[in-house]
Amino acid sequence: xxxxxxxxxxxxxxxxxxxxxxxxxxxxxxxxxxxxxxxxxxxxxxxxxxxxxxxxxxxxxxxxxxxxxxxxxxxxxxxxxxxxxxxxxxxxxxxxxxxxxxxxxxxxxxxxxxxxxxxxxxxxxxxxxxxxxxxxxxxxxxxxxxxxxxxxxxxxxxxxxxxxxxxxxxxxxxxxxxxxxxxxxxxxxxxxxxxxxxxxxxxxxxxxxxxxxxxxxxxxxxxxxxxxxxxxxxxxxxxxxxxxxxxxxxxxxxxxxxxxxxxxxxxxxxxxxxxxxxxxxxxxxxxxxxxxxxxxxxxxxxxxxxxxxxxxxxxxxxxxxxxxxxxxxxxxxxxxxxxxxxxxxxxxxxxxxxxxxxxxxxxxxxxxxxxxxxxxxxxxxxxxxxxxxxxxxxxxxxxxxxxxxxxxxxxxxxxxxxxxxxxxxxxxxxxxxxxxxxxxxxxxxxxxxxxxxxxxxxxx
Numbered sequence: 001x002x003x004x005x006x007x008x009x010x011x012x013x014x015x016x017x018x019x020x021x022x023x024x025x026x027x028x029x030x031x032x033x034x035x036x037x038x039x040x041x042x043x044x045x046x047x048x049x050x051x052x053x054x055x056x057x058x059x060x061x062x063x064x065x066x067x068x069x070x071x072x073x074x075x076x077x078x079x080x081x082x083x084x085x086x087x088x089x090x091x092x093x094x095x096x097x098x099x100x101x102x103x104x105x106x107x108x109x110x111x112x113x114x115x116x117x118x119x120x121x122x123x124x125x126x127x128x129x130x131x132x133x134x135x136x137x138x139x140x141x142x143x144x145x146x147x148x149x150x151x152x153x154x155x156x157x158x159x160x161x162x163x164x165x166x167x168x169x170x171x172x173x174x175x176x177x178x179x180x181x182x183x184x185x186x187x188x189x190x191x192x193x194x195x196x197x198x199x200x201x202x203x204x205x206x207x208x209x210x211x212x213x214x215x216x217x218x219x220x221x222x223x224x225x226x227x228x229x230x231x232x233x234x235x236x237x238x239x240x241x242x243x244x245x246x247x248x249x250x251x252x253x254x255x256x257x258x259x260x261x262x263x264x265x266x267x268x269x270x271x272x273x274x275x276x277x278x279x280x281x282x283x284x285x286x287x288x289x290x291x292x293x294x295x296x297x298x299x300x301x302x303x304x305x306x307x308x309x310x311x312x313x314x315x316x317x318x319x320x321x322x323x324x325x326x327x328x329x330x331x332x333x334x335x336x337x338x339x340x341x342x343x344x345x346x347x348x349x350x351x352x353x354x355x356x357x358x359x360x361x362x363x364x365x366x367x368x369x370x371x372x373x374x375x376x377x378x379x380x381x382x383x384x385x386x387x388x389x390x391x392x393x394x395x396x397x398x399x400x401x402x403x404x405x406x407x408x409x410x411x412x413x414x415x416x417x418x419x420x421x422x423x424x425x426x427x428x429x430x431x432x433x434x435x436x437x438x439x440x441x442x443x444x445x446x447x448x449x450x451x452x453x454x455x456x457x458x459x460x
Contacts, residue, residue, distance in 0.1 A: 150256075151200030153237070158200025160239040161257055162231055165192050166208040166224065166246050180420040187427055188246050195253050202238065204231050208246075222354050224319070225338045232326055245320040247410040247419060251382075251399075251430045255406050261375070266303035269373035276374070276396070279316045279359065285366050294366040305370070308333065311377040313397060313411070314388035317362075319355045320409040321381040329371050336361060378405050384426070386417045399426075404433065 106114070116124065140146055150156030167185060168177070177185070189205060196203040206227045228241055242257070261268055273283045274297065284297045293300050307329045310322035324330050337357060350356035362368050377383070382399040387410070389398075399405050408426050413419035435443065451457055 147197065147200050149200075150198075156200055157258060159202075159237050161199075161242060162202040162204060162235050162238040162240070163192060163196060163242045163244060164204045164206060164224075164227055164231055165189065165244050166227075167205050168208050168246060184420055184423050185246060187423055188249065191250055191253075191427070192244065195250050198253060199256050201257075202235055204234070222338070224354065225334055228324060229331075229334050232330075239326055241324045241326075243319065243322055243324070244407075245409065245411070247413060247423070248321060249408050249410075249423060249426050249430065250406070251408055251426065252404055252406050252434070253430075254434065260406060261309075261379070265306065268379065269303065269306060269309060269375055271298040271301070271306075271373050273374065276312055278312060278314055279363075281363055283369070285369070287366075290366055293370050299370040303373075306373040307371040308368075309373050309375055311375050311379070311381045313377060313381070313383065314390070314394070317355055317359050318377070318381055318409070318411065319358065320411050321407060333361075333368065336365075378403070380407055381409050382407060384408060384410055384413075384422050386413070386422070387411050401429065401433070 119127070140149075151158040153159050165188070167189070168181075192203055192205075195201070204227075206223070208223055224243060228243065231241055232238065240257075240262070273281055277283070284295050286295055299305060307325040307327050308323070309325075311318055324333075337354070346357070346360065350360075362372060375381075377397050378400070382405040383397050385393060385398055387398075388394065399408050410417075410419055410422045410426075413422055447457070
């Protein structure tokens with residue numbers, strides 16, 4: 001049966017596809033000289049592919065399934081893509097344009113989307129968790145969350161500590177404060193405020209100007225007994241009260257009281273005053289009527305029974321920095337310490353006032369020794385080199401920058417020394433020692449390099 005009579009879209013009849021016009025000769029394939037409708041020879045697609053790949057030699061095709069081909073395909077897919085479509089006109093096709101080898105101008109958001117699209121699911125989850133962790137850390141340390149964390153009694157425990165700072169608004173009895181005295185007070189108060197804000201403690205700034213407690217006496221510097229008592233009432237959740245004089249400066253604000261002292265109290269304190277005894281107090285008392293704890297040089301040996309912590313300088317007890325613990329024992333001590341009868345009888349002999357009174361109580365009252373402990377002076381009360389310097393520099397007493405002592409007390413600076421100069425020098429030293437990494441980079445590398453290049457110092 002012939003299909004030559006069927007309607008054909010080609011003018012003149014017939015189909016342009018070979019095989020649709022079947023001659024009566026029985027040929028099932030087009031002849032070599034067969035021409036299509038436009039006069040061009042038409043051949044089968046299989047014949048064209050065979051002719052294009054016929055090189056005269058036997059060939060073997062893996063159809064892109066070999067190991068080498070797959071490996072090269074992976075390498076090519078990882079190579080950067082270039083914009084090869086931007087060329088000069090036909091007469092300059094052999095010379096690419098200026099930006100032909102630059103990558104496509106994709107917006108940053110598009111690039112990020114592309115990177116995320118190529119990531120696997122596990123990688124996206126890990127990236128999300130990392131971003132959430134970084135965001136949580138940033139929010140924690142740059143919001144009040146860190147303050148409340150450190151202040152909470154079951155987490156940081158900062159609520160258990162109150163710092164009392166002795167100010168002197170009126171300037172004492174016989175003199176008024178000048179510019180230097182106001183500057184000292186300003187720096188000292190700012191230093192304590194930053195410290196309590198960092199660790200979640202409470203700060204009580206009290207006025208130590210002389211007040212007439214009784215009609216017949218002036219008790220300058222004895223007010224600390226009353227202020228400690230009032231602070232224990234004002235802060236009912238406080239366990240420890242830390243008294244600080246105005247001429248003190250916290251050199252290492254990164255030290256918390258818990259880590260520095262109280263988390264390992266039994267390791268830091270010593271109960272036997274004979275370890276350092278500048279007053280030559282006989283210890284322990286060995287009277288037969290006393291109990292075993294009173295006759296023991298270390299009391300009961302339990303750190304939980306310590307209710308008073310102080311340090312000693314070259315002349316004895318120093319109350320510029322000391323701790324008291326809330327307890328019935330401390331209430332009793334404060335009452336006896338403030339006893340007006342003892343003051344009336346001894347105040348002319350007590351050159352250092354309430355400090356000498358406490359030394360007298362410790363010497364004569366065995367019940368006070370059982371609950372009193374001492375810290376090395378440089379742990380809470382380092383002195384500058386000008387204080388207690390009769391015998392030269394004492395490594396037990398004086399501040400050492402290499403050891404990064406916690407606090408400096410410019411005790412006695414008003415007697416022949418420059419209080420403001422010492423406060424300024426220690427303030428600048430504290431700032432220098434506690435620089436952050438960026439400040440260290442600027443000052444230790446950039447500023448030094450600039451000085452070597454130009455010979456001029458610069459403050460960054």
